[in-house]
Amino acid sequence: MxxxxxxxxxxxxxxxxxxxxxxxxxxxxxxxxxxxxxxxxxxxxxNKTRKLEFLVADALKQGADTLITTGGVQSNHCRMTLAAAVKEGLKCRLIIEERNHKYNPQDNGNVFLFNLLGAEQIKVVPDGTDVAKEMEIVNEELKKDGRKGYIVAEGGxxxxxxxxxxxxxxxxxxxxxxxxxxxxxxxxxxxxxxxxxxxxxxxxxxxxxxxxxxxxxxxxxxxxxxxxxxxxxxxxxxxxxxxxxxxxxxxxxxxxxxxxxxxxxxxxxxxxxxxxxxxxxxxxxxxxxxxxxxxxxxxxxxxxxxxxxxxxxxxxxxxxxxxxxxxxxxxxxxxxxxxxxxx
Missing domain, CATH: 3.40.50.1100 (Rossmann fold)
Known part of the structure; x- marks a missing residue:
């Protein structure tokens, strides 16, 4: 292989x-x-760690300075993508979709870790939102600021x-x-x-x-x-x-x-x-x-x-x-x- x-x-x-x-x-x-x-x-x-080893390597190869990804309110994937960004000296922006649960920035668990790890931006959207489109919007915003984003697929x-x-x-x-x-x-x-x-x-x-x-x-x-x-x-x-x-x-x-x-x-x-x-x-x-x-x-x-x-x-x-x-x-x-x- x-x-x-x-x-x-x-x-x-x-x-x-x-x-x-x-x-x-x-x-x-x-x-x-x-x-x-x-x-x-x-x-x-x-498990997201194994996926991110390949995805973040691709982001670095492309010269990205910011990782963009999405997940639910308590997303493990968002937490670990953010952690990978911190480790690599990158910024990270998250799109949080309220699937069956409302987002409360004071929550424990992964929400607490989003803040502790220092997400650059947390954008909360309602359940059913076209999150792929939302990530593209964030990517375009970065381009306008002269930055280079890398969209990490939901869940890797x-x-x-x-x-x-x-x-x-x-x-x-x-x-x-x-x-x-x-x-x-x-x-x-x-x-x-x-x-x-x-x-x-x-x-x-x-x-x-x-x-x-x-x-x-x-x-x-x-x-x-x-x-x-x-x-x-x-x-x-x-x-x-x-x-x-x-x-x-x-x-x-x-x-x-x-x-x-x-x-x-x-x-x-x-x-x-x-x-x-x-x-x-x-x-x-x-x-x-x-x-x-x-x-x-x-x-x-x-x-x-x-x-x-x-x-x-x-x-x-x-x-x-x-x-x-x-x-x-x-x-x-x-x-x-x-x-x-x-x-």
Whole structure:
């Protein structure tokens, strides 16, 4: 595979791949492993780091002095793009879309970090705004001031950003080999699409045959699978992989989405409490909480039957829990005991 694109390095180590022994035992299904990409470099960690290594390198190559990007009110991507800008000595402007939540500059979590890290501009727009157009407007404003902006795709969700998880797939395969385990399945949050697409491309191009399943956090199944597959087709070309990657390689579940983006379900909260109280692992209510709820649900349905080792990609998002503390704590703490008694 050709991965000769310019790249910055924001994580100077390999993130751990760990066996969740207590969770696996409690669920009575396959061995559940976790890839700790919540520990990746840049402020607060998370999967966007791998994408930004390629995207920011491209921005620097083009001579940009300002990064422009967009996301929801508690956007991990906005936080980490801003952190990358700080690290590179660039400015950063954010377009914050109020999807199901109003923006309050006094909020905790990522909103607090937007201010602490020193975003040059935070422009708040209502849900449904054409954010791509808004980013172009900001870019034009910079041009008029003699500056050069670089638009970072929402969530880093394009074919260039996906290269981060083509690399990530290779890292996972090497780790698993060194640990002497054979992975049968990968489960990832599926949102802006770049992480999911990069994993599909990386594992397919490697010839590993490991299936990747996405748990939707924003869109319904058909729309999300189409979005991810469109990125896969372009990412395949970027790495000069000539074989067609079949549409069937992209699979999502939307049963764990709930009412919409960043709206947790009871199952989301149960997963957050369960992982905290069994593995000391923090999940967020937007991405990883829903994904773990999906893994638990799929284990209970027998989706992984006959498979021994399943890997959960922890994409980070930890700062979001601090913007949702009261809501998380309101939910029943007895779920862990109930689960133990039912097994």
């Amino acid at each position: 050709n991965l000769t694109y310019p790249r910055r390095v924001y994580t100077e180590f390999v993130t751990p791949l760990q066996h969740l022994k207590k969770l696996s035992s409690m669920l009575g299904g396959p061995n559940i492993f976790v890839k700790r990409d919540d520990l990746l470099g840049l402020t607060g960690g998370g 969700g394009n074919d260039l950003g996906a290269l981060g998880y083509v690399n990530g797939a290779q890292e996972i395969l090497k780790q698993a080999s060194e640990m002497g385990i054979s992975l049968d399945h990968i489960v990832t949050p599926s949102g802006s699409g770049g992480t999911h697409a990069g994993l599909v491309t990386g594992f397919y191009a490697s010839g590993s045959g490991i299936p990747v399943t996405g748990i939707n956090v924003r869109r319904k199944k058909a729309a999300q699978e189409e979005k991810v597959y469109n990125i896969v087709k372009l990412a395949r070309q970027r790495i000069d992989f000539n074989e067609e990657i079949p549409r069937e390689a992209v699979k999502c579940f939307d049963e764990y989405l709930g009412p919409g983006y960043a709206i947790p379900t009871d199952k989301t909260f149960e997963a957050i409490h369960l992982l905290a109280q069994t593995e000391g692992l923090l999940l967020d209510p937007v991405y990883t909480g829903k994904t773990m709820a999906g893994i638990i649900g799929l284990v209970e349905k027998g989706y992984f039957e006959g498979q021994k080792n399943v890997l959960f990609l922890h994409t980070g998002g930890t700062p979001c829990i601090y913007a949702n503390t009261s809501t998380i704590l309101e939910h029943n703490h007895s779920y862990v005991e109930t689960l133990v008694e039912s097994r």
